[in-house]
Amino acid sequence: xxxxxxxxxxxxxxxxxxxxxxxxxxxxxxxxxxxxxxxxxxxxxxxxxxxxxxxxxxxxxxxxxxxxxxxxxxxxxxxxxxxxxxxxxxxxxxxxxxxxxxxxxxxxxxxxxxxxxxxxxxxxxxxxxxxxxxxxxxxxxxxxxxxxxxxxxxxxxxxxxxxxxxxxxxxxxxxxxxxxxxxxxxxxxxxxxxxxxxxxxxxxxxxxxxxxxxxxxxxxxxxxxxxxxxxxxxxxxxxxxxxxxxxxxxxxxxxxxxxxxxxxxxxxxxxxxxxxxxxxxxxxxxxxxxxxxxxxxxxxxxxxxxxxxxxxxxxxxxxxxxxxxxxxxxxxxxxxxxxxxxxxxxxxxxxxxxxxxxxxxxxxxxxxxxxxxxxxxxxxxxxxxxxxxxxxxxxxxxxxxxxxxxxxxxxxxxxxxxxxxxxxxxxxxxxxxxxxxxxxxxxxxxxxxxxxxxxxxxxxxxxxxxxxxxxxxxxxxxxxxxxxxxxxxxxxxxxxxxxxxxxxxxxxxxxxxxxxxxxxxxxxxxxxxxxxxxxxxxxxxxxxxxxxxxxxxxxxxxxxxxxxxxxxxxxxxxxxxxxxxxxxxxxxxxxxxxxxxxxxxxxxxxxxxxxxxxxxxxxxxxxxxxxxxxxxxxxxxxxxxxxxxxxxxxxxxxxxxxxxxxxxxxxxxxxxxxxxxxxxxxxxxxxxxxxxxxxxxxxxxxxxxxxxxxxxxxxxxxxxxxxxxxxxxxxx
Ligand code: ARG
Numbered sequence: 001x002x003x004x005x006x007x008x009x010x011x012x013x014x015x016x017x018x019x020x021x022x023x024x025x026x027x028x029x030x031x032x033x034x035x036x037x038x039x040x041x042x043x044x045x046x047x048x049x050x051x052x053x054x055x056x057x058x059x060x061x062x063x064x065x066x067x068x069x070x071x072x073x074x075x076x077x078x079x080x081x082x083x084x085x086x087x088x089x090x091x092x093x094x095x096x097x098x099x100x101x102x103x104x105x106x107x108x109x110x111x112x113x114x115x116x117x118x119x120x121x122x123x124x125x126x127x128x129x130x131x132x133x134x135x136x137x138x139x140x141x142x143x144x145x146x147x148x149x150x151x152x153x154x155x156x157x158x159x160x161x162x163x164x165x166x167x168x169x170x171x172x173x174x175x176x177x178x179x180x181x182x183x184x185x186x187x188x189x190x191x192x193x194x195x196x197x198x199x200x201x202x203x204x205x206x207x208x209x210x211x212x213x214x215x216x217x218x219x220x221x222x223x224x225x226x227x228x229x230x231x232x233x234x235x236x237x238x239x240x241x242x243x244x245x246x247x248x249x250x251x252x253x254x255x256x257x258x259x260x261x262x263x264x265x266x267x268x269x270x271x272x273x274x275x276x277x278x279x280x281x282x283x284x285x286x287x288x289x290x291x292x293x294x295x296x297x298x299x300x301x302x303x304x305x306x307x308x309x310x311x312x313x314x315x316x317x318x319x320x321x322x323x324x325x326x327x328x329x330x331x332x333x334x335x336x337x338x339x340x341x342x343x344x345x346x347x348x349x350x351x352x353x354x355x356x357x358x359x360x361x362x363x364x365x366x367x368x369x370x371x372x373x374x375x376x377x378x379x380x381x382x383x384x385x386x387x388x389x390x391x392x393x394x395x396x397x398x399x400x401x402x403x404x405x406x407x408x409x410x411x412x413x414x415x416x417x418x419x420x421x422x423x424x425x426x427x428x429x430x431x432x433x434x435x436x437x438x439x440x441x442x443x444x445x446x447x448x449x450x451x452x453x454x455x456x457x458x459x460x461x462x463x464x465x466x467x468x469x470x471x472x473x474x475x476x477x478x479x480x481x482x483x484x485x486x487x488x489x490x491x492x493x494x495x496x497x498x499x500x501x502x503x504x505x506x507x508x509x510x511x512x513x514x515x516x517x518x519x520x521x522x523x524x525x526x527x528x529x530x531x532x533x534x535x536x537x538x539x540x541x542x543x544x545x546x547x548x549x550x551x552x553x554x555x556x557x558x559x560x561x562x563x564x565x566x567x568x569x570x571x572x573x574x575x576x577x578x579x580x581x582x583x584x585x586x587x588x589x590x591x592x593x594x595x596x597x598x599x600x601x602x603x604x605x606x607x608x609x610x611x612x613x614x615x616x617x618x619x620x621x622x623x624x625x626x627x628x629x630x631x632x633x634x635x636x637x638x639x640x641x642x643x644x645x646x647x648x649x650x651x652x653x654x655x656x657x658x659x660x661x662x663x664x665x666x667x668x669x670x671x672x673x674x675x676x677x678x679x680x681x682x683x684x685x686x687x688x689x690x691x692x693x694x695x696x697x698x699x700x701x702x703x704x705x706x707x708x709x710x711x712x713x714x715x716x717x718x719x720x721x722x723x724x725x726x727x728x729x730x731x732x
């Protein structure tokens with residue numbers, strides 16, 4: 001009782017002194033000027049220069065973005081040893097872990113711990129990048145552009161300037177560069193990167209730890225997930241970034257690596273998170289929010305739900321199907337719950353009303369001055385009109401892209417064969433081009449048929465098409481139905497016709513069977529392609545895209561300009577507010593404190609969970625809540641070693657009020673001394689509209705505690721090969 005009271009009093013004190021709403025994903029090169037004083041007040045002991053510097057090594061040098069081989073960022077990872085060891089979330093390593101898993105070596109279910117360098121497994125699908133420096137290039141990009149410049153001219157001038165700046169930045173270096181747009185085109189920043197393409201898998205706990213609680217607990221507190229996995233970055237023997245796997249490559253020597261603190265966290269402790277948040281729309285109008293609530297989210301949610309349920313039946317029945325589909329299932333399930341929860345919070349909280357209030361004030365301000373009125377007076381009414389027109393068009397486009405073009409796993413691959421079809425129109429004249437096109441297609445087709453299960457694919461494909469014709473009235477459907485499917489596969493009902501068509505796709509098409517594909521590639525012909533039911537289907541869908549696309553693009557145009565003007569106006573209107581740009585996959589920093597919350601009436605959520613909670617949630621009949629026997633024994637015996645806190649229990653996850661979003665996953669959460677205290681991995685259910693509006697009271701970041709991470713590595717699995725590289729700090 002006493003303890004609880006004390007905690008309560010100290011919370012009151014803390015919130016009284018440091019009543020800072022910890023909103024914002026800040027540009028690291030701006031914090032010295034904008035945020036540092038505030039950070040110090042909250043408990044940051046590092047200097048601004050130790051966090052971000054272009055002259056000396058600093059915190060930012062340990063923060064990497066995880067990207068696909070093609071360079072699109074999906075998560076964050078941090079360097080934790082002088083030999084390039086990288087921590088990230090289990091759900092960030094998930095695709096790598098599943099793709100390396102087989103029924104014999106099932107790293108997904110059983111976990112994996114390398115015991116030497118040669119046990120580290122190459123992951124061809126991942127590359128990582130680090131920020132070398134960030135420059136504000138706004139004045140160069142917008143030079144010569146005025147309010148009178150037309151949108152088309154503006155776009156051209158901006159693109160041209162960006163190209164020159166990017167080329168200049170990498171000239172005579174091994175760097176990569178990208179100019180990123182901020183404030184919808186109000187400002188521009190140059191990011192210079194160093195990229196490493198030899199990344200290897202070092203370790204991960206079994207899914208029963210790394211994904212404990214599964215999709216049921218996903219996006220929710222209280223949480224007990226050990227959401228971490230371990231990789232290593234490699235460089236060339238002469239210390240240059242690796243361009244791909246090479247056995248001669250050596251562990252990367254970083255400019256900075258994070259020490260790990262196991263001294264623990266308490267409510268009110270300073271925290272900061274550095275990483276690569278993907279996308280927010282914090283300056284979206286209420287009309288944009290309503291549009292998401294009523295059109296965008298519901299259409300995605302219903303399509304994903306059907307896809308997931310259909311996949312799951314087969315995944316539960318066959319472990320091979322499960323290993324093959326686990327990654328796309330997990331990411332779709334994650335998106336499904338996010339979009340559903342976002343729409344729910346938009347319906348049930350005051351998020352939209354808060355925006356409406358701001359907009360009413362903005363409109364009054366704009367209208368009270370003639371010049372302002374001319375520039376900003378029509379911004380909100382135009383946005384309202386655009387979004388109202390945009391809603392129904394979005395429904396059509398989501399049903400088209402998700403419902404038709406991603407109905408089956410290989411529908412999109414057909415596109416790669418359209419160029420070949422063009423060449424095959426003159427097979428003699430194009431003989432050389434055809435054979436090189438075939439060579440180029442081989443790796444793609446190879447990948448299409450690894451771990452491919454056509455029976456499951458057929459089920460999903462058929463279900464998605466059926467849903468399309470159920471939800472979209474005949475006169476609004478894509479022409480492929482009336483002009484191709486129902487005509488070629490005649491039957492008594494539309495449903496039967498669809499089924500006949502699907503059977504043809506899965507018994508005849510080269511896109512659903514490797515032997516058929518190989519035979520085609522050995523002897524390609526236009527006739528075979530044109531007669532292929534999957535090819536004909538995609539050609540049909542593309543043939544009738546125009547109307548839907550035009551409606552979409554038309555509405556989008558007006559929205560872009562007015563959203564830029566809205567932010568520009570807001571920044572004039574709220575002169576005293578410090579603005580931060582929306583997330584766009586570039587490096588950001590968010591700071592705040594460890595903090596509990598009250599999710600609803602009469603309920604208080606503590607900021608910390610303990611291992612005991614894992615046992616409370618255990619359900620051997622449910623895959624999501626199975627507990628590994630080795631873990632259970634140790635937890636029941638309280639074998640926590642040095643990782644227990646002063647209560648003698650083992651902390652698992654904790655809450656903070658940092659401002660993060662997707663893409664931040666895997667980011668280090670760091671204390672005031674620059675030590676890793678955990679990994680950020682999730683947001684919370686009560687405020688899933690956080691991409692659109694920040695909430696001081698209801699929005700939290702969910703982190704896995706470094707004490708749990710190290711306990712799993714050190715005590716539970718005795719992975720000393722990993723432990724011995726880490727710089728573990730035991731005092732606060
Ligand atoms: N919600 C987490 C995020 O978006 C991903 C969690 C993945 N886990 C899962 N059960 N699907 O970063």
